[in-house]
Amino acid sequence: xxxxETIQKLEILADAAKYDASCASSGTAKRSSTGGKGVxxxxxxxxxxxxxxDGRCISLxxxxxxxxxxFDCHYCINRKSSNVRRAKFTPQEVADLTLTFxxxxxxxxxxxxxxxxKSSNHTMELLVETARILREEHDFRGYIHLKTIPEADPELAxxxxxxxxxxxxxxxxxxDSGLTRLAPDKNSRQIEGAMGGMKMAIRQSKDERKRFxxxxxxxxxxxxxxxxxxxxxxxxxxxxxxxxxxxxSFRLRRVYYSAFSPIPDASAVLxxxxxxxxxxxxxxxxxxxxxxxxxxxxxxxxxxxEDGNLPLDIDPKLAWALKFRGRFPVDVNRAxxxxxxxxxxxxxxxxxxxxxxxxxxxxRLDDVAKLTxxxxxxxxxxxxxxxxxxxxxxxxxxxxxxxxxQEQLELFAA
Amino acid sequence: xxxxxxxxxxxxxxxxxxxxxDFAFWRERARQLVQCDVPPDRVAWVxxxxxxxxxxxxxxxxxxxxxATRMIRASKRFLSIAKNVAxxxxxxxxxxxxxxxxxxxxxxxxxxxxxxxxxxRLEDMDKSVRRDAHKMHAFVRFRMVEDEAGNQQYVAWFxxxxxxxxxxxxxxxxxxxxxxxxxxxxxxCIHWDGETLRESGPAQKSDAPQGDPAxxxxxxxxxxxxxxxxxxxxxxxxxxxxxxxxxMPEAALIPELVAGAQKRESxxxxxxxxEYEDRPETLAAIDKAIHACRKCPIGLLDNQAVMGEGxxxxxxxxxxxxxxxxxxxxxxxxxxxxxxxxxxxxxxxGIERKQTYVTNAVKHFKYVQRGKRRLHQSPTxxxxxxxxxxxxxxxxxxKPKVVLALGASAARAMLGKTVSISKARGEPMMLDDGSELxxxxxxxxxxxxxxxxxxxxxxxxxxxxxxxxxxxxxxxE
Numbered sequence: 001x002x003x004x005e006t007i008q009k010l011e012i013l014a015d016a017a018k019y020d021a022s023c024a025s026s027g028t029a030k031r032s033s034t035g036g037k038g039v040x041x042x043x044x045x046x047x048x049x050x051x052x053x054d055g056r057c058i059s060l061x062x063x064x065x066x067x068x069x070x071f072d073c074h075y076c077i078n079r080k081s082s083n084v085r086r087a088k089f090t091p092q093e094v095a096d097l098t099l100t101f102x103x104x105x106x107x108x109x110x111x112x113x114x115x116x117x118k119s120s121n122h123t124m125e126l127l128v129e130t131a132r133i134l135r136e137e138h139d140f141r142g143y144i145h146l147k148t149i150p151e152a153d154p155e156l157a158x159x160x161x162x163x164x165x166x167x168x169x170x171x172x173x174x175x176d177s178g179l180t181r182l183a184p185d186k187n188s189r190q191i192e193g194a195m196g197g198m199k200m201a202i203r204q205s206k207d208e209r210k211r212f213x214x215x216x217x218x219x220x221x222x223x224x225x226x227x228x229x230x231x232x233x234x235x236x237x238x239x240x241x242x243x244x245x246x247x248x249s250f251r252l253r254r255v256y257y258s259a260f261s262p263i264p265d266a267s268a269v270l271x272x273x274x275x276x277x278x279x280x281x282x283x284x285x286x287x288x289x290x291x292x293x294x295x296x297x298x299x300x301x302x303x304x305x306e307d308g309n310l311p312l313d314i315d316p317k318l319a320w321a322l323k324f325r326g327r328f329p330v331d332v333n334r335a336x337x338x339x340x341x342x343x344x345x346x347x348x349x350x351x352x353x354x355x356x357x358x359x360x361x362x363x364r365l366d367d368v369a370k371l372t373x374x375x376x377x378x379x380x381x382x383x384x385x386x387x388x389x390x391x392x393x394x395x396x397x398x399x400x401x402x403x404x405x406q407e408q409l410e411l412f413a414a
Numbered sequence: 415x416x417x418x419x420x421x422x423x424x425x426x427x428x429x430x431x432x433x434x435x436d437f438a439f440w441r442e443r444a445r446q447l448v449q450c451d452v453p454p455d456r457v458a459w460v461x462x463x464x465x466x467x468x469x470x471x472x473x474x475x476x477x478x479x480x481x482a483t484r485m486i487r488a489s490k491r492f493l494s495i496a497k498n499v500a501x502x503x504x505x506x507x508x509x510x511x512x513x514x515x516x517x518x519x520x521x522x523x524x525x526x527x528x529x530x531x532x533x534x535r536l537e538d539m540d541k542s543v544r545r546d547a548h549k550m551h552a553f554v555r556f557r558m559v560e561d562e563a564g565n566q567q568y569v570a571w572f573x574x575x576x577x578x579x580x581x582x583x584x585x586x587x588x589x590x591x592x593x594x595x596x597x598x599x600x601x602x603c604i605h606w607d608g609e610t611l612r613e614s615g616p617a618q619k620s621d622a623p624q625g626d627p628a629x630x631x632x633x634x635x636x637x638x639x640x641x642x643x644x645x646x647x648x649x650x651x652x653x654x655x656x657x658x659x660x661x662m663p664e665a666a667l668i669p670e671l672v673a674g675a676q677k678r679e680s681x682x683x684x685x686x687x688x689e690y691e692d693r694p695e696t697l698a699a700i701d702k703a704i705h706a707c708r709k710c711p712i713g714l715l716d717n718q719a720v721m722g723e724g725x726x727x728x729x730x731x732x733x734x735x736x737x738x739x740x741x742x743x744x745x746x747x748x749x750x751x752x753x754x755x756x757x758x759x760x761x762x763x764g765i766e767r768k769q770t771y772v773t774n775a776v777k778h779f780k781y782v783q784r785g786k787r788r789l790h791q792s793p794t795x796x797x798x799x800x801x802x803x804x805x806x807x808x809x810x811x812x813k814p815k816v817v818l819a820l821g822a823s824a825a826r827a828m829l830g831k832t833v834s835i836s837k838a839r840g841e842p843m844m845l846d847d848g849s850e851l852x853x854x855x856x857x858x859x860x861x862x863x864x865x866x867x868x869x870x871x872x873x874x875x876x877x878x879x880x881x882x883x884x885x886x887x888x889x890x891e
């Protein structure tokens with residue numbers, strides 16, 4: 001076979017990377033290229049340089065080094081037994097491509113992952129080498145996210161952390177049985193062991209930097225992981241539980257959810273239908289509830305239906321509120337932040353503004369309307385000086401009053 | 415004339431801004447005016463190039479305060495917002511800021527009242543400026559040009575909504591400190607030569623380079639990273655409104671990507687993700703369904719599906735690889751030479767074949783035609799995986815306590831991965847449904863051997879069957 005042109009390899013290896021949800025470039029140390037030899041800066045907030053028609057942000061050059069793989073994970077398009085076109089970049093090619101794009105302000109940096117070739121260690125060496133070329137030879141100060149292979153030597157993982165802003169190890173599936181069944185070459189003990197190792201290294205580096213100014217940084221953007229939703233039988237309850245355990249045990253910055261999507265050459269053990277994209281969205285919302293709204297994992301689980309899944313037609317916060325109507329209405333002029341954050345339709349920003357404004361005036365419904373997107377959604381759950389929902393909160397058909405119209409739903413549903 | 419007299423006489427003041435974004439100038443003038451108690455409705459703020467004739471009767475000389483040291487109140491929040499609002503394109507921005515500064519004198523905490531409509535308006539303007547700045551960081555696209563000496567110059571054309579070009583220069587300097595670059599806009603341009611920042615007047619789109627070969631790569635990346643199975647155009651438009659598209663090389667692809675998405679998705683599904691019906695719930699239904707199965711190429715050969723046979727509640731399920739030539743003709747599993755080896759070994763081990771359920775990992779016979787003979791071919795991993803659907807349906811009905819896999823193909827069908835027989839045999843493995851998997855060689859392997867090797871393998875095969883028999887006895891009790 002004739003050697004592939006760079007542009008063909010880019011097509012194959014970007015295509016192969018598109019099933020990875022993460023593209024974040026935020027939360028790392030501040031850097032600039034001033035005083036250096038190369039390009040690149042990070043200023044805390046990530047930047048999305050473009051958006052694809054799938055609504056996803058394009059922040060990083062997200063590619064695989066190669067899509068050859070000796071593993072045979074059923075949900076993965078690159079598994080050994082799949083029939084896709086294969087290609088392989090050298091570390092130098094990836095570094096050059098990153099710089100070409102970065103200099104034109106197309107990207108914030110690189111998100112590099114890879115299929116496993118020869119061995120986990122060999123593959124990990126190539127990933128680390130790519131980051132090393134960028135950092136050491138080109139003094140690149142942009143963002144680098146490296147996917148770490150749990151089976152690789154911890155020393156290699158350590159080097160990855162020294163070059164990268166963020167490292168991630170995918171847990172892939174929310175249950176062990178799902179992993180055994182769909183990713184027979186992987187093992188959850190090994191994955192979680194590697195995540196634990198990363199956590200220790202990140203913590204140790206932070207500690208050293210407190211004492212020694214020039215101690216090397218280690219993955220200042222922390223670590224994240226990804227779970228595939230809908231490829232196995234795990235319910236939303238299982239997923240929320242697993243995510244919260246991961247946040248607690250490994251101090252993760254983010255858990256990404258990726259709705260299983262039909263992949264070419266899929267394996268026969270996969271489910272018949274792909275899950276609605278809305279399911280992924282609801283999981284992200286529940287993730288937000290836990291991280292920013294003070295919901296305990298058990299409370300999010302209370303919002304799930306009898307089948308253990310979050311409702312698709314309404315968001316989890318509304319679902320929770322409808323189940324616990326006794327907690328409402330909340331008086332916006334008196335209630336504390338925690339209670340206000342429970343009101344469906346009030347975000348963290350609106351709650352902050354209510355708390356600031358009510359020092360100056362007693363809030364009326366009109367005032368609340370100015371601070372929120374939809375007062376109609378908020379109304380049944382609050383009282384103001386001139387408004388009490390009286391019977392509204394207890395109406396049996398409240399859910400149907402607040403759920404979005406069916407036509408709207410179908411735009412998003414599978 | 416004192417300032418107080420000015421106001422009493424109803425004098426109207428006009429302040430001409432030297433630059434559209436000169437916050438420091440506004441702050442000085444505003445301080446002076448508040449010190450002289452000039453109310454907002456007596457001051458007009460005019461942008462450079464703005465229409466001054468309306469205010470021709472206004473006094474351009476500002477009053478001098480009686481007490482220039484008088485404290486002017488402005489909250490921190492107001493100052494931080496005002497610095498941004500000064501860059502907004504709204505011609506009323508300086509008047510609005512002055513009105514707010516005026517009100518702050520009597521109500522210093524006014525900015526906290528988020529429900530006040532003027533506060534809201536300033537907050538919205540602040541947000542709009544910050545968003546414009548953020549979009550500039552994101553959507554500026556440099557094009558590289560080389561001069562005769564081979565020096566690389568990166569030039570971008572961008573159209574901001576607000577007067578933010580000078581404000582955002584720092585970001586690009588920090589990011590591209592060692593590049594030579596220019597950002598051209600209709601509101602003025604900035605240039606960096608690696609050491610100093612230079613400004614120049616407004617430019618036109620035609621002043622910027624018209625292309626860059628790297629854009630082909632970038633467009634290819636944009637088209638490939640997009641997942642057609644999850645079209646969400648609204649989400650894209652919210653963050654990347656159409657007004658930015660004309661200066662982004664990749665945006666030209668959007669219409670065709672959207673139009674092709676449905677087609678690409680159905681191709682993706684057709685290419686692989688097989689559509690299965692609901693899982694059959696009786697053995698008869700499986701038998702019927704496998705005869706119609708064409709999900710892999712083996713089903714397209716001239717052969718018939720061979721269903722498993724035996725007791726539908728058998729404690730032991732024996733799984734082979736696939737039917738052979740004779741099995742295909744008979745429509746029954748393990749009736750050929752390998753079947754005879756199996757039957758003999760079962761008898762020795764004391765296992766009644768009638769009380770077991772015997773089936774195959776792959777339901778059709780895979781072969782190549784050589785003259786009159788049909789030569790056995792091993793199924794691929796993919797073909798085994800496709801057929802796993804049927805085999806799992808059988809297992810869900812029979813619910814065996816022990817599954818005996820004959821050979822690597824059968825083991826793969828159970829485990830989803832390829833294992834080595836020599837390593838896997840002799841020890842049970844737990845399957846998802848709680849049954850135990852035992853692995854041994856395929857009887858046809860024994861047929862291919864001779865001499866000592868054959869004797870050795872026969873001994874191991876017999877030992878495996880004996881171990882299964884023993885384990886069954888324990889489990890059935």
